[in-house]
Amino acid sequence: MTKKLLLKGVGASPGKTIGLVKIIISPNQFINFKKGMILVTKMTDPEWLPVMAQAAAVITDEGGLLSHPAIICREFGIPAVVGTKKATKILRNKQKILVEGKKGHIYER
Amino acid sequence: MKDEKYSLRRMRRAIARSCIETDKFTQGTIWPIHPSYLARILSAPFAKDFNDDFQNLKKDIGLKALAKVFVHPSALWLIIMRTMPGLKIIGLKKEKRAIFAKDILRMIDFLMAGNIYCEDKKNIVWDNSQIDKIFNSNLLFSPKDNFPMLFGRLHADLMNFSQSVFWVTNCAHREIHGPYPCRWNNQAVNLVIREYFLLNPEDLVKDLRNFPLESLTTYSLYKPKVKFEFAVLNDYANDLPLSENLVAVGGQAKYLGELKKLKDEKLLTKLCQLLEKRNKEISERVNKLSEKEKAIGLIFRSYYLIKNMRKQFDKSWIPPKDLIEKVKKEGIQKALPPKGTTKQKAQRFLDLYDPRVGWEK
Numbered sequence: 059m060t061k062k063l064l065l066k067g068v069g070a071s072p073g074k075t076i077g078l079v080k081i082i083i084s085p086n087q088f089i090n091f092k093k094g095m096i097l098v099t100k101m102t103d104p105e106w107l108p109v110m111a112q113a114a115a116v117i118t119d120e121g122g123l124l125s126h127p128a129i130i131c132r133e134f135g136i137p138a139v140v141g142t143k144k145a146t147k148i149l150r151n152k153q154k155i156l157v158e159g160k161k162g163h164i165y166e167r
Numbered sequence: 168m169k170d171e172k173y174s175l176r177r178m179r180r181a182i183a184r185s186c187i188e189t190d191k192f193t194q195g196t197i198w199p200i201h202p203s204y205l206a207r208i209l210s211a212p213f214a215k216d217f218n219d220d221f222q223n224l225k226k227d228i229g230l231k232a233l234a235k236v237f238v239h240p241s242a243l244w245l246i247i248m249r250t251m252p253g254l255k256i257i258g259l260k261k262e263k264r265a266i267f268a269k270d271i272l273r274m275i276d277f278l279m280a281g282n283i284y285c286e287d288k289k290n291i292v293w294d295n296s297q298i299d300k301i302f303n304s305n306l307l308f309s310p311k312d313n314f315p316m317l318f319g320r321l322h323a324d325l326m327n328f329s330q331s332v333f334w335v336t337n338c339a340h341r342e343i344h345g346p347y348p349c350r351w352n353n354q355a356v357n358l359v360i361r362e363y364f365l366l367n368p369e370d371l372v373k374d375l376r377n378f379p380l381e382s383l384t385t386y387s388l389y390k391p392k393v394k395f396e397f398a399v400l401n402d403y404a405n406d407l408p409l410s411e412n413l414v415a416v417g418g419q420a421k422y423l424g425e426l427k428k429l430k431d432e433k434l435l436t437k438l439c440q441l442l443e444k445r446n447k448e449i450s451e452r453v454n455k456l457s458e459k460e461k462a463i464g465l466i467f468r469s470y471y472l473i474k475n476m477r478k479q480f481d482k483s484w485i486p487p488k489d490l491i492e493k494v495k496k497e498g499i500q501k502a503l504p505p506k507g508t509t510k511q512k513a514q515r516f517l518d519l520y521d522p523r524v525g526w527e528k
Binding site for chain 1: 198199315316319320322323324326327328330331402403404405406407408409410411443446447449450451453454
């Protein structure tokens with residue numbers, strides 16, 4: 059099956075996972091996030107730890123290899139793609155995607 | 168004996184590289200406030216306060232003893248980054264700035280071993296005897312079941328907690344060392360040490376009064392196929408999932424006034440929950456602060472870096488009142504400096520290469 063490449067970013071934490079997108083812009087939306095979803099956001103900070111711990115993968119618009127989402131995801135062992143610039147605009151809630159954390163690629167499934 | 172000339176040269180290169188590459192690695196929002204927003208207000212007074220005390224202590228006790236006051240090279244590293252622009256603003260001549268830079272780098276050199284980013288002399292794991300000491304300490308074990316994920320969670324919690332407490336100065340209050348190639352049960356492995364030595368700074372964050380966790384060190388042995396890169400101070404990137412490639416792990420925490428080995432799942436879970444709970448409380452509160460309050464918070468954290476040095480003069484580390492008043496009155500300029508080219512960024516630290524201070528002598 060051919061994979062359609064949706065987005066590229068910095069491969070910040072290795073690993074592959076398939077899941078459903080959940081776009082969270084601010085902490086007051088944390089309640090909408092369910093374990094195993096793929097967290098898509100502009101950027102994370104320490105307040106985001108509880109929701110990151112539940113995520114199957116993390117995708118952010120901003121950030122580099124040593125930014126908050128990158129460091130935390132590597133320790134948790136979940137794939138992360140950061141610095142995509144436009145993930146929150148291109149991806150849609152409940153969209154099924156494949157995240158390749160090492161390459162920094164996001165595919166449609 | 169280590170060749171100081173070589174060591175200083177390497178450090179200058181490392182600093183120049185860091186200046187150039189920091190943006191590449193940390194692009195994005197710097198939480199909770201970008202230090203550049205305070206440059207106009209904080210740079211000059213902080214550099215002056217630091218330099219005045221520094222020059223006096225240098226005369227009184229010398230650079231070597233002064234270096235010991237800072238204990239960890241990472242604090243000095245951050246200070247040099249913070250003071251160089253301010254020293255220019257207060258009118259210190261280029262040659263004097265270069266001498267200052269060389270002095271600080273020599274102090275770092277007294278404290279560090281090997282790689283400036285991750286190896287100090289205080290907790291040196293530089294030779295095999297030190298590694299044997301860790302292996303014989305009965306701390307390490309082969310992790311089964313939940314342990315690899317639990318240690319990953321602990322490391323993430325610690326990193327996050329440190330950022331919540333110290334904000335952008337957090338890299339001065341933790342150290343990550345390694346990777347040290349060694350053998351464990353006849354298997355080639357790489358040892359990585361993570362140290363968090365100040366987890367309850369109650370004089371900086373009042374919520375941490377009676378926080379039972381003082382410090383924590385972990386030792387992780389990873390398969391050699393995991394590649395680590397220490398690109399900037401104390402932060403590393405790796406190319407393979409850590410929990411899947413963990414061969415052995417262990418550590419100890421100063422918890423409730425006692426040193427406790429990290430071998431028990433219940434204790435590890437308890438420490439994670441403790442860090443997560445406090446992180447949540449602290450970070451939520453920080454995110455609710457106004458821009459001015461965040462700016463004042465950052466000033467406090469900057470002066471906290473020189474707490475031990477000021478203690479030598481029986482001075483409080485609390486920042487000057489007029490500085491705080493200035494922020495309250497004038498606010499901050501929420502603007503980042505124009506993005507320079509690589510050449511311009513390297514130019515910022517050209518002072519470090521000033522030939523008049525005799526770098527190569």
